[in-house]
Amino acid sequence: MPAYAQDEPPRPGRRRRREDDGPLPDERPTDIIPAIQEAPMARRPGAAPPPPQGSEEEYDEIFGEDAYDDYDEYDDYEDYEDEQDFEDEDRAEPERIEDERPDRKGPPPKKRKKKRALGWVAALAVLVLLAGGAYYGFTEIFGYDDYEGSGEGDVLVQVEKGDSTSAIGNRLQAAGVVASGKAFVKAGEDNTAVSRLQQGYYVMKTKMSGASAVEKMTAAASKVGQVEIRPYTQFHDITQPDGKVTPGVYTLLSKASCADLNGTSTCIPVEELRKTIENADLAQLGVPPWAVASATKAEHKDRRLEGLIAPGIFNVKPGWTAEELLTDVVKISAKRILDAGLSEQSKGAGKTPYETLVIASIIEREAVKADFEKISRVIYNRLDEKMRLEMDSTINYVLDRPTLLTKPEERDKAGAYNTYKSVGLTPTPIAVPSAEAIQAALKPAAGEWLFFVKCEKNGLSCFAVNFDDHRKNRDDAERRGVI
Template sequence: MPEPGDEPPRRRRPPPPPVREEPQTDVLPALAPPPPAEPPRPPREEPELFAEDDEYDEYDDEYADYDDAEYDEAEYDDYEDEPEKPRKKKKGKRALGWVAALVVIVLLAGGAYYGFNKIFGYADFEGSGDGDVLFQVDDGDSTSAIGAKLATAGVVASGKAFVKAGEDNTKLAKLQHGFYVMKSHMSGASAVERIVAPEARVGQLEIRPYTQFDDITQPDGKVTPGVYSLMAKASCAQLNGKSTCVTTDDLRKVVDGADLKALGVPDWAVEPANKADRKDRRLEGLIAPGVYDVRPGASAQEIITQLVKSSAEAIQNAGLSPQSAGPGMTPYQTLIIASIIEREAVKTDFGKLSRVIYNRLAITMRLQMDSTVNYVLDRPTLKTNDDDRAKSGAYNTYRNTGLPPTPISVPSPDAIQAAVHPPEGDWLYVVKCEKNGLSCFAVKLEDHNKNVAEARAKGVF
């Protein structure tokens, strides 16, 4: 190996670059012919970027063993293949692009299908269903609202199945609020057919004016059901083979032992109602006429409480309250008068009959109303006989002065208004004088006797 200083100082060449594109500008030292000996020359100043020459002397020997063969083009063939790699990546990206496009297409197609089914399609069961389902229609429910509730209850597969099946059914638009016994997993068509069938509705309680709590036996032997019987009947339904009925005895026991205030009786009625001759008559007159929805399966306590609370609001809406009662009367006394009006007269005569009652009470004259006598006898009010009128009792207004202890029937809003606002008049006597129920009124007894004679001649009684 030549000693340092035998040759002029040379700058060490860096190793070959990794990529071919870099130009080969220097000749490797091993391949250049040795130059003639020359006197030493002062070293060239190099930029500070490079270290002193001595640091690179140890590498000169390494390049002495290199050969041109090690740097022929074959050695760099691998570098010529490098540009192909980006092409492979482009192909991969292109493939991923196609996959992404296909995914988008599938999603769009799926969304379109879902949207189509959402708008035009719907799920639907087959058949008429299996187990019983108690379903309630609320006041004001539209057909679509009913369908949605049926779907939630598991009756139909979708609300749209019900709506579509009922598009041409005119009965569906007239569907009333209340409880209906449906089946689970019904087709839309089966659900529509069943819900409009009369037998599907259960729990319907209709209380009409004139009704009393106990049943009434008509002259021909037929029985007109009272409030107790109507409530018991409304409670009945068959759900999966099990009866939901409560009995009239169950209902009587509740009224007999209940705290009236806890039941929802208005404060102004609690004390006087507790003075009834029988505890199971304490709610007489405090039930308003109307149509009620009784949930099958409810207890006797729940049924009565619901009925009393709803009635208290209805009575107040009819115009009876502590602030609005008959002249010189308490609200409860006004309610008693209204119940007598309801049982004694037709609507046309409500006002005049109210005035007769007020006029008699004002002069402490017995009311002598057949309706009060027949109330405890559970008979209609058309007439009484001498034996009936001779019987003692708190409700016999032929023998007692003043009002009976409780109302004797369910008064209508019109009867309540007549009791609250009696018209002016001097009438003291009244008798039914027409077969259509109209009454004749008189101020004097002799005129009244004439009216009675004419009524008998017409066969009114």
């Protein structure tokens, strides 16, 4: 085999043999026979002198000038040798077999071409970059559908807690508000109000442009159905001393139900809510099991849910029936009351969960938060001593007035909520209790107080163990104009 052939790549499908592989099965080792030097042939007169032995001219004369052309077809396999280099790293390059003519030189070695695989990788990377750039440009210019104009008919869209801008866009698309969620997202990129959208219901229009949808959804008038019920609130409205009316739970829920959808009002009147509570199965509404029996027996049927509506924000869907609305609010409230710590397993000492809720409502109406635990202790001590509670808040509850001092004639009237006449707790709670009031009802402060009176203008009360000290506290508060 010519010496230069060892530097050429193997043909496809064939493994390059190593010198230490040994002979093939039917191959016998051949002895190296010294070459026999032939006598030079006589040259005819006038003929050109023969080329020097071992030169390229002599090689071309014997094999032809195109002897190497056949090797070009194997250029694609030049990289194969690189892949096999690891096989040859730990052994020396094999000796070349001596040619018959020691002084003959082979053809000049060919230069190794650059790895074609690297070229393909580079080309592929360029194609990926070009494709990515094309896609980005297409998306920016043509990548989403969008309506034109400010829309057509009204439609209600709900946003859930934790919704991202993209999620809101998808909800709008599903409701037919925008042609694509991205139309809303792109239009709201520079509007910080979009990122502040809260859960709840929004009145939108069908077939709005993304920009129009952003503008309408961030407008305050589009948010509907949201109501905040605060601690201290009761179901009936309260008339303040100056004549102003503080809306109760009935009024708040009725107002929250209102929206104008395509010219039709969704408002549920207060009277409809009232009748629903009077006649509903409280268990079906979602009232906690421990409260159903006591609430059902309430003297005033329209007050059966008093105290069972927890404070906080509610999202009421315009278009709900009165029963659907109340069921949603009651079930959410039941969970909040449980989260506040009140349950069948967690209740005031010697009290049922419902009685504990009643105590919490009285605490809410009688004191500021700093005094909650002390007021709770006074209530427990009076109940233990079989004393009448004598709380003005319970009388004013029936009269739909805020907690103020009552008149003698009002305290003389009989009634289950007149704790100047009746011993024990009121039949139902008298207000929406806060989580802090519930905790105070569960864990009253330690003390022997039996009396308290508001003695500071910031609402704080003074506490006493006996009536004489209580009278002194009361006279001092009157002298300073607190009461």
